Amino acid sequence: MELPPEQLQQTIDRFNGFARNGIDEDFHRGESAHDRYYGDPTLKNPNLDVIAEAPFYAMRVYPGDIGTKGGVVIDTKARILRTGGAPIAGVYAAGNCSASVMGESYPGPGATLGPGMTFGYIAAKHCAQ
Ligand SMILES: Cc1cc2nc3c(=O)[nH]c(=O)nc-3n(C[C@H](O)[C@H](O)[C@H](O)COP(=O)(O)OP(=O)(O)OC[C@H]3O[C@@H](n4cnc5c(N)ncnc54)[C@H](O)[C@@H]3O)c2cc1C
Numbered sequence: 001m002e003l004p005p006e007q008l009q010q011t012i013d014r015f016n017g018f019a020r021n022g023i024d025e026d027f028h029r030g031e032s033a034h035d036r037y038y039g040d041p042t043l044k045n046p047n048l049d050v051i052a053e054a055p056f057y058a059m060r061v062y063p064g065d066i067g068t069k070g071g072v073v074i075d076t077k078a079r080i081l082r083t084g085g086a087p088i089a090g091v092y093a094a095g096n097c098s099a100s101v102m103g104e105s106y107p108g109p110g111a112t113l114g115p116g117m118t119f120g121y122i123a124a125k126h127c128a129q
Pocket of ligand 1: 094095110111114
């Protein structure tokens with residue numbers, strides 16, 4: 001991991017204290033109903049368990065967008081529309097950079113990848129024609 005061992009030990013000790021007390025003073029994990037829904041109900045804090053028993057594994061975590069609520073409006077051919085509603089010739093959008101076809105809701109898993117792939121496919125076909 002190439003981390004300073006003493007700093008890492010301090011971080012783990014602090015984290016384990018939160019796990020034992022049930023209160024995450026740093027990131028407040030386990031405080032919301034949404035957190036607890038995905039947690040382990042047998043733990044004092046359903047989102048935290050002590051890091052104590054080897055073997056340990058580490059991985060880098062990057063933030064990512066699950067979806068956006070906004071972006072350019074497209075038509076059924078994935079063409080970007082002007083404010084007045086006319087398509088801009090040769091300019092397409094799909095996925096998170098375009099306004100969601102689901103409007104302001106997220107009906108369930110697949111509601112971003114499905115339309116993203118579909119409109120990407122439609123855009124490529126229309127563009128090729
Ligand atoms: C944890 C998690 C779980 C998810 N689970 C689901 C799920 O179960 N079902 C589902 O449907 N969706 C799910 N999603 C959402 C889904 O993964 C995204 O909505 C989808 O990947 C967005 O695809 P995209 O191509 O629009 O954008 P991205 O995948 O974000 O692609 C954008 C690309 O553009 C590149 N880029 C950015 N800026 C520039 C630039 N200036 N120049 C060149 N390239 C640039 C980026 O590097 C990136 O590769 C999940 C997302 C996350 C984070």
